[in-house]
Amino acid sequence: MNLFTDLEEIVKENEPMSKHTWFRLGGSARYFARPRNQQELADVVRRCHENSVPMYVLGRGSNILVSDEGVNGVVIQIFYKHFGKVSIEGSTVRAEAGASLSNLVRRCAQEGLSGVECLVGIPGTVGGAVKINAGGRFGDIGSVCQSVQVMDSSAYDFERRRDDIYFSYRMTNIIAKFILGAEFTLTPEDPERIGKLIREVWVLKKNSQPMNSRSAGCVFKNPRALSAGALIDKVGLKGHSVGGAHISEKHANFIEAHNNATSKDVLQLIEIIKDKVRDRFDVELELEIDVWE
Ligand code: EPU
Secondary structure (H helix, E strand, C coil): CHHHCCCCCCEEEEEEHHHCCCCCCCCEEEEEECCCCHHHHHHHHHHHHHCCCCEEEECCCCCEEECCCCEEEEEEECCCCCCCCEEEECCEEEEECCCEHHHHHHHHHHCCEECCHHHCCCCCEHHHHHHCCCEECCEEHHHHEEEEEEECCCCCEEEEEHHHCCEECCEECCCCCEEEEEEEECEECCHHHHHHHHHHHHHHHHHHCCCCCCCCCECECCCCCCCHHHHHHHCCCCCCEECCEEECCCCCCEEEECCCCCHHHHHHHHHHHHHHHHHHHCCCCCECCEEEC
16 A cells, blocks of 8 residues: 555555445445544645545535445545544634534533524534535524635645635535634524524424435535425425435435445436426526535
8 A cells, every 4th residue: 555655544445435425325435544633634635645646525424425436536534533623612612624513513502602503403524514504494504604724635724714715505615625623603592592493493304304314415406596305396206216216205305325225326316306307497406415426
């Protein structure tokens, strides 16, 4: 393993990505690295950069579909055990990129800080959430984010501050490859009221989305002023399957992977959805999930 000599403790070869994605689908990554600190991350990144090896950044794998062929590069996981700290000082919250959103929400609620309740039920990490400005009907992570620590693909790390970050619907102008952490300014609030809101968001989600199946959340972004789920529902695709990939009966913007599913099944189902919605509504659906091919 010449590329990663001396980094054998944190780099594996031919690691099945089905072990690391919520879909539990996908072939192997040529290399899979789980750096234990920023220095090791920079070391891995520098080697990839110098050798022109493609890098794929993984958080909890909850918004990703990896092809059955896997990826011929290095998957670098920003793992919660090494990059998962959440610290709170007054109403300022600092979270490392690998911290889970559920942990962030819980810690803030305990401290009586409001502003991240909208993230309840989203299974990802802080890094992934910042990168796509995750959120829902109750708000998004960008609205409370003050600064973001990033590292680019040549291992140069720096900070982006709120006044030069643009957060919009499921996107930001942060192009650096890695999010290392972020700082949030929240609002002091009665913990009981926070708890009540959290329960409300949770119940709404539980009633309208499949929570315990193998999926990657909403597959498509909502087109302006429309709901992708409602459009897919209206073209009659709820419950439709290709192989083991199945459009959820509960929410049509979710594709569930059943036992025999392959990534190819999911990709074919995605094409069917796009074609039908285009034909019927003249709307081009755009993927919200990341597809690694
Ligand atoms: N609808 C249908 N059929 C369906 C699904 C939805 O008719 O199969 C209708 C609903 O009845 C409702 C409307 O479409 O009138 C909107 O549905 P919903 O409230 O479920 O919200 P959404 O726009 O489909 C968005 C986010 C979700 C987030 C929820 C709740 C996107 C793509 N989706 O869904 O985020 O959880 O709001 O806040 O922005 C995700 O990003 O992965 C995700 C799941």
